[in-house]
Amino acid sequence: xxxxxxxxxxxxxxxxxxxxxxxxxxxxxxxxxxxxxxxxxxxxxxxxxxxxxxxxxxxxxxxxxxxxxxxxxxxxxxxxxxxxxxxxxxxxxxxxxxxxxxxxxxxxxxxxxxxxxxxxxxxxxxxxxxxxxxxxxxxxxxxxxxxxxxxxxxxxxxxxxxxxxxxxxxxxxxxxxxxxxxxxxxxxxxxxxxxxxxxxxxxxxxxxxxxxxxxxxxxxxxxxxxxxxxxxxxxxxxxxxxxxxxxxxxxxxxxxxxxxxxxxxxxxxxxxxxxxxxxxxxxxxxxxxxxxxxxxxxxxxxxxxxxxxxxxxxxxxxxxxxxxxxxxxxxxxxxxxxxxxxxxxxxxxxxxxxxxxxxxxxxxxxxxxxxxxxxxxxxxxxxxxxxxxxxxxxxxxxxxxxxxxxxxxxxxxxxxxxxxx
Amino acid sequence: xxxxxxxxxxxxxxxxxxxxxxxxxxxxxxxxxxxxxxxxxxxxxxxxxxxxxxxxxxxxxxxxxxxxxxxxxxxxxxxxxxxxxxxxxxxxxxxxxxxxxxxxxxxxxxxxxxxxxxxxxxxxxxxxxxxxxxxxxxxxxxxxxxxxxxxxxxxxxxxxxxxxxxxxxxxxxxxxxxxxxxxxxxxxxxxxxxxxxxxxxxxxxxxxxxxxxxxxxxxxxxxxxxxxxxxxxxxxxxxxxxxxxxxxxxxxxxxxxxxxxxxxxxxxxxxxxxxxxxxxxxxxxxxxxxxxxxxxxxxxxxxxxxxxxxxxxxxxxxxxxxxxxxxxxxxxxxxxxxxxxxxxxxxxxxxxxxxxxxxxxxxxxxxxxxxxxxxxxxxxxxxxxxxxxxxxxxxxxxxxxxxxxxxxxxxxxxxxxxxxx
Numbered sequence: 001x002x003x004x005x006x007x008x009x010x011x012x013x014x015x016x017x018x019x020x021x022x023x024x025x026x027x028x029x030x031x032x033x034x035x036x037x038x039x040x041x042x043x044x045x046x047x048x049x050x051x052x053x054x055x056x057x058x059x060x061x062x063x064x065x066x067x068x069x070x071x072x073x074x075x076x077x078x079x080x081x082x083x084x085x086x087x088x089x090x091x092x093x094x095x096x097x098x099x100x101x102x103x104x105x106x107x108x109x110x111x112x113x114x115x116x117x118x119x120x121x122x123x124x125x126x127x128x129x130x131x132x133x134x135x136x137x138x139x140x141x142x143x144x145x146x147x148x149x150x151x152x153x154x155x156x157x158x159x160x161x162x163x164x165x166x167x168x169x170x171x172x173x174x175x176x177x178x179x180x181x182x183x184x185x186x187x188x189x190x191x192x193x194x195x196x197x198x199x200x201x202x203x204x205x206x207x208x209x210x211x212x213x214x215x216x217x218x219x220x221x222x223x224x225x226x227x228x229x230x231x232x233x234x235x236x237x238x239x240x241x242x243x244x245x246x247x248x249x250x251x252x253x254x255x256x257x258x259x260x261x262x263x264x265x266x267x268x269x270x271x272x273x274x275x276x277x278x279x280x281x282x283x284x285x286x287x288x289x290x291x292x293x294x295x296x297x298x299x300x301x302x303x304x305x306x307x308x309x310x311x312x313x314x315x316x317x318x319x320x321x322x323x324x325x326x327x328x329x330x331x332x333x334x335x336x337x338x339x340x341x342x343x344x345x346x347x348x349x350x351x352x353x354x355x356x357x358x359x360x361x362x363x364x365x366x367x368x369x370x371x372x373x374x375x376x377x378x379x380x381x382x383x384x385x386x387x388x389x390x391x392x393x394x395x396x397x398x399x400x401x402x403x404x405x406x407x408x409x410x411x412x413x414x415x416x417x418x419x420x421x
Numbered sequence: 422x423x424x425x426x427x428x429x430x431x432x433x434x435x436x437x438x439x440x441x442x443x444x445x446x447x448x449x450x451x452x453x454x455x456x457x458x459x460x461x462x463x464x465x466x467x468x469x470x471x472x473x474x475x476x477x478x479x480x481x482x483x484x485x486x487x488x489x490x491x492x493x494x495x496x497x498x499x500x501x502x503x504x505x506x507x508x509x510x511x512x513x514x515x516x517x518x519x520x521x522x523x524x525x526x527x528x529x530x531x532x533x534x535x536x537x538x539x540x541x542x543x544x545x546x547x548x549x550x551x552x553x554x555x556x557x558x559x560x561x562x563x564x565x566x567x568x569x570x571x572x573x574x575x576x577x578x579x580x581x582x583x584x585x586x587x588x589x590x591x592x593x594x595x596x597x598x599x600x601x602x603x604x605x606x607x608x609x610x611x612x613x614x615x616x617x618x619x620x621x622x623x624x625x626x627x628x629x630x631x632x633x634x635x636x637x638x639x640x641x642x643x644x645x646x647x648x649x650x651x652x653x654x655x656x657x658x659x660x661x662x663x664x665x666x667x668x669x670x671x672x673x674x675x676x677x678x679x680x681x682x683x684x685x686x687x688x689x690x691x692x693x694x695x696x697x698x699x700x701x702x703x704x705x706x707x708x709x710x711x712x713x714x715x716x717x718x719x720x721x722x723x724x725x726x727x728x729x730x731x732x733x734x735x736x737x738x739x740x741x742x743x744x745x746x747x748x749x750x751x752x753x754x755x756x757x758x759x760x761x762x763x764x765x766x767x768x769x770x771x772x773x774x775x776x777x778x779x780x781x782x783x784x785x786x787x788x789x790x791x792x793x794x795x796x797x798x799x800x801x802x803x804x805x806x807x808x809x810x811x812x813x814x815x816x817x818x819x820x821x822x823x824x825x826x827x828x829x830x831x832x833x834x835x836x837x838x839x840x841x842x
Contacts, residue, residue, distance in 0.1 A: 068788070071787075071799060072794035072798060073790035073791065076742075076743065078739065267728075268740065270742070272735065299785070300799075302801075307688075313688060314687070317693070319689065319691040324497065363533060364533070366489070366492075366834055367837075370493040370494065377492075377718040378718045378721070379719075380719065380723075381785075381802065382533060406782065413788045417788045
């Protein structure tokens with residue numbers, strides 16, 4: 001067992017609060033949250049928090065992890081040029097071997113940012129899953145059915161395979177997006193959702209042009225079209241959700257569909273600002289993702305959290321909009337539930353030990369007026385002291401414990417891009 | 422002498438580029454930039470960059486350093502409530518002793534963010550200057566004349582005193598803002614500017630309401646009003662510059678006035694997005710500031726740089742807007758020149774040794790497609806390996822060398838806020 005003591009704990013249920021409990025971890029799960037007993041048991045390791053804060057890890061609820069290979073090579077371009085000249089042709093060169101290395105690079109970045117799980121949508125999923133399992137990182141693969149797939153039935157095989165493969169990996173159904181997927185394939189995905197009673201996800205309402213195109217093609221917005229096909233009959237949600245009509249918002253609220261926001265990507269690609277306050281007020285459940293490094297370019301959850309709040313303020317010209325507490329809940333709790341990781345959403349007995357220690361003894365976390373707000377409005381990767389997934393310490397004091405030497409990995413990644421570009 | 426070797430150097434003049442030179446520092450200045458000579462001299466210390474990047478430090482061209490005391494205690498409030506209920510009453514309790522400690526807290530945060538100089542506008546300037554000198558940090562104090570000052574002539578005394586006090590401290594003329602300063606006092610400030618042939622600065626066009634109020638009161642925008650009084654006869658500039666008319670932009674371009682942008686503060690207080698691309702296209706020189714922690718809440722230059730680019734993209738719905746190279750130039754070069762620190766603006770022989778080592782061996786800096794873009798779009802405080810001001814290492818590998826123990830300082834700061842709130 002591992003013991004975290006002498007610090008603070010951020011807990012969410014039944015309400016968000018910071019307590020001074022200690023936390024014990026055994027067999028990958030949290031087995032005690034509370035005061036120290038008079039005669040504590042023997043521990044494998046005791047971690048003195050020295051006043052620092054233990055939190056449930058951040059859940060990256062929408063990403064394309066291996067897109068680290070495109071970081072800083074496709075910036076400051078018009079959207080079309082970015083996608084057709086930079087992203088698509090180079091993705092074609094991303095072999096499973098290369099994707100494996102770039103996935104590991106992304107996982108290192110997640111760990112350094114306090115992220116303990118990802119909801120990933122990309123390809124070469126065998127190599128992707130292997131990289132995650134070898135690192136000890138938790139991931140939920142989201143199917144990304146689209147018109148370029150040569151083997152449509154592979155979705156069902158992957159669904160069965162990855163949900164049985166490893167405790168760290170699971171798989172959910174989805175299409176890439178309405179504009180990349182024909183109706184027949186959408187209907188096939190819906191048939192799987194009905195067969196397995198599964199939620200479905202898609203890139204949704206990311207750009208104004210996407211919504212306009214869908215209206216032209218179908219006379220319906222993307223959420224309405226998908227819903228009319230039965231896509232959301234067992235729940236699910238959308239990634240981005242920037243351009244949502246009032247009817248779309250009402251649909252998401254009624255069916256409790258997850259709206260996953262990607263603030264940095266939406267700024268960098270000039271897509272817009274998602275109406276999070278409007279969604280929240282309507283009762284839509286919310287989560288946060290980094291999107292891929294091709295459009296962000298970092299996988300930095302502190303930057304996403306900060307923007308998930310302050311962009312609401314500037315969009316409405318109201319400094320009281322947004323709000324740190326709601327953002328922290330989206331980051332730690334909402335993301336977990338959106339991905340189906342309902343036992344990774346809090347610090348409580350029985351929950352999985354996906355935990356992060358936040359260093360409060362850095363100047364940006366002082367003074368201690370309000371720890372939650374410090375975290376959202378002033379936090380940065382320098383505050384991530386330790387990241388644990390499934391009870392294993394994968395990152396501590398700047399060092400990675402994932403079975404891969406960072407510098408050797410960087411060399412491999414740079415060798416790949418020299419061949420690819 | 423200190424030697425930086427085995428790495429990369431970011432240089433700006435005559436054009437931005439990354440070279441593989443080494444850099445030597447002696448007597449607070451850079452004394453060699455180039456290849457290693459066959460017989461190098463003796464060095465006091467040799468720093469192996471291990472491939473990392475040496476850059477001219479970031480210049481924080483608008484801030485209120487000691488406002489760290491208000492971090493996270495006045496968030497998510499309407500602007501009026503923020504200012505009149507939280508900022509003003511608590512500022513009244515900020516004694517010189519307290520301001521001294523909160524200034525040191527801000528300096529630690531600057532160092533951890535790669536900032537090597539600040540352009541600060543606040544009060545209790547003796548205590549403020551002392552804190553900077555004791556830490557070895559470089560600062561330019563900007564006068565902040567306004568209607569609450571009891572002793573107007575103090576500006577001239579401070580101008581003479583702080584410009585003669587210490588190599589690390591200088592002083593420039595300014596008013597707080599049009600809306601807080603009567604015409605008589607503006608004219609007094611202009612008389613000083615004329616007497617000493619000095620540039621003048623002010624908070625300017627921060628909010629729409631400020632500009633509308635000024636138009637009502639004077640029939641002119643703030644830049645036009647100040648210019649009509651002779652305020653800009655020897656140059657200067659404005660802080661924020663969010664709501665600039667075409668005439669204001671033309672005035673700034675014609676007189677080469679500095680527009681200092683504060684992207685995070687403008688988001689958090691819902692002020693708006695400064696039109697940096699429009700200003701740049703017109704030829705207005707640009708710099709970046711964090712503003713104070715009361716409205717930001719971090720003093721994190723990576724966040725400011727990122728937003729200085731990507732907000733331009735979303736504002737114009739054009740992913741090609743903004744751009745990393747221009748932002749890096751604003752951060753390192755523009756800021757120095759705006760503040761009058763023209764010998765801190767580059768890595769070249771004779772320039773002051775205000776330098777930062779960027780750790781490229783972190784996952785967010787890989788792969789190395791483009792180092793400048795990695796820095797602006799993916800950089801974070803975890804990448805600041807070393808910060809040097811005037812040839813002295815003040816921060817390295819997470820540790821501070823400023824003659825103050827961080828944990829003792831945090832205790833003092835928390836004791837202050839317990840008394841003040």
